Amino acid sequence: MKGLIFNIQRYSIQDGPGIRTTVFMKGCPLKCIWCANPEGQKPVPEILYDKNKCNKCYQCVNACLHGAISIFQDGFIDINRRICKRCKKYPCIDACGEEALKLVGKFVTIEELMQEVEKDSLFYRNSNGGVTLSGGEPTKQFEFILEFFKRCKEKGIHTILDTCGYTSWGSLKKILEYIDLVLYDIKHIDSEKHKKFTGVSNEIILSNAKALLDNNIKTIFRIPIIPGYNDEKENIETIARFLKEIGGKEVNLLPYHRLGIKKYEKLGINYSLKIQSPTKRSLEEIKAIFKEKGLKCLII
Template sequence: MSRGLVFDVQRYAVHDGPGIRTLVFLKGCPLRCAWCCNPESQQARPEPMRRPALCAACRTCASACPAGAGKRDGRGGPVLDRERCAACADFACVQACPHDAISRVGREADAGELLFEIEQDRDFYRNSGGGATFSGGEPFFQPEFLGELLAGCRSRGIHAAVETCGHARTDILLALEPSIDLFLFDLKVLDAQAHCRLTGQDNGLILDNFHRLASRCPDKVTARLTVIPGVSDSEENVSAFAGLLHETGLETVELLAYHPLGLGKWDGLDREPLLRPEPGLAASSLAEVKLRLTRQGISCR
């Protein structure tokens, strides 16, 4: 069985697909969303992440690094130079911390091991109509590993969903489609230039993949819109999104509200998000987007 890079497994999840589910988060993503709430999912390699609330700024981690990745930021706090981090075998920085304030994000996992873990909740899936959801990062970023996990679910009779940003090779997407029961297709910004500026990638491939899946297997596709105040909630973006759904014949969307829980993670990764949306606006922004879409004939969940 092949091995892949995973950064989390959550059991008893109820928001990403029907019923009770096990979520498997694969590490690595082609997008760099300016507001990402899981920035630790982006790099396709293991990395250390501090928990700022526990960190005493003692710099023991920085001093322990064999790659010399320790450096000071402008405030004198402990910062690891991510360019120099070699993801050393024993994660010396993690071992050295006296406050348990830094951990390794990302582990190699065997597809068989994960399938065994997924299988443990088979009774819950059966009784709730649930299954497994492969998320990320971007799960199609590790196509062979994902393919093996999907095939394993199929052979075990476990419902399999994939949460995707859609930026994936079309041939791979279509080749794996028969093993996927549900695509949770996350869209953000429809304007090509804005998409490029805010995620680091053009959205041409994403929209093309969305159209293809919506025409090939509409019953398997759930469109999702991440509602980010000041970014994806504009009248133009919401209208363009409604237009896209009408074009593809999908009349329902799941709205995902922005939450600020990822901001501490950016600090812990010694990175600064390109955007810090105003969390206080998330609820009103969501309500406004829902109203606009409903007026345009789109049903919102």
């Protein structure tokens, strides 16, 4: 069995307690318009093209026998991802001497991933840290993460699932036995708006959130704060009320940032958001709403 990952971040201190290794699983059922990890959305390896490194030698164009790479008027190349066959050895990437083409997404076995995360076991022990599975959406690769979490627990490693919650309760329930903490996204309380901004409605997500707490699973709710999209007072107050009602205790606010924009360009995707990060003042106001409801709230 193999899982598809797109990054392993070691010494992470933002994805749960202590020093952690965060493994990013590739593939997600949502398509949030503010997504900071667009390379994590598709459940297949993808080619990233960095224009800044490209010297317009066109070796990649010649190497592609399927006509998937052409030359734009400005001299840069264009990868037609619908035609691209994802050749086994990626001759286009091999042909590029400038490292302007790079593959994102790697298949790994459980053993390979365990070897990688166990390198930092000492740090986990000394800091009460561990391993976090994030994404993309880890539960999209249910069988793989179930086995991986089992193996982590056998080794005494603290485990966290960072999830958007858009999965069946049946699957989630099977994984929970091997998880110490869930980081759970709530993006919008209004289902129509949720669908408009993420591509899916939120009924399953809200229902799973309640089920987690009904089953006494330690859960921290994470709310991305996206100015003009989900930061209106009514939405925040309704989320706070909902979390209080289902027994939530802790909320993390994740302020919108524009650090992922370059990745859109490298993937050939248009980035449509023209907003800035939320102000410190607006974040503090949002934080106050959660605190008023008796929820612990941190701005990450």
